[in-house]
Amino acid sequence: MEKSERRPIPLAVSLAGLRLIGAGAVLGLALAVPAAPAQADPPRPPATTQDQPDEAPEG
Template sequence: MEKPERRPVPLAASLAGLRLIGAGAVLGLALAVPASPAQADPPRPPAATQDSSADDAPES
């Protein structure tokens, strides 16, 4: 079997390929790492407290 001829690859094409591989690696890592849980809203007072304060306000 003969060895295939090696063709030179232009530097620009080589760098573009490396950037593409790097972007794929970053995306793969971002998708592999579990997302941090979203922060919950601070606890709110019960709805009964809000309704009673609205009833106490004088109507104008």
Template sequence: MEKSERRPVTLAASLAGLRLIGAGAVLGLALAVPASPALADPPRPPATTQDAVDLDES
């Protein structure tokens, strides 16, 4: 079996590749972690309007 030729890789190309791998890992983790549930508004007490008070008095 014949060895394939090895070409020298520049430091800039190597670092660029590592940055792409790192960015992919961060993106993968961000997509894998479930999103936190949205905070719902607290329940509101029943509204008492002037109309409701007038109907109760009748």
């Protein structure tokens, strides 16, 4: 069996490849995580009824 010839890879090419792999991993995680549901409006206080007295008496 013959040994495969190993050629040195320049550092710039190696770093570019690692960046590409990292970007793909980040994109994959972003797509895999379910989106958060939209925030609903905060709950409103209950509407006043006629059984409750007015806050400020009329003058």
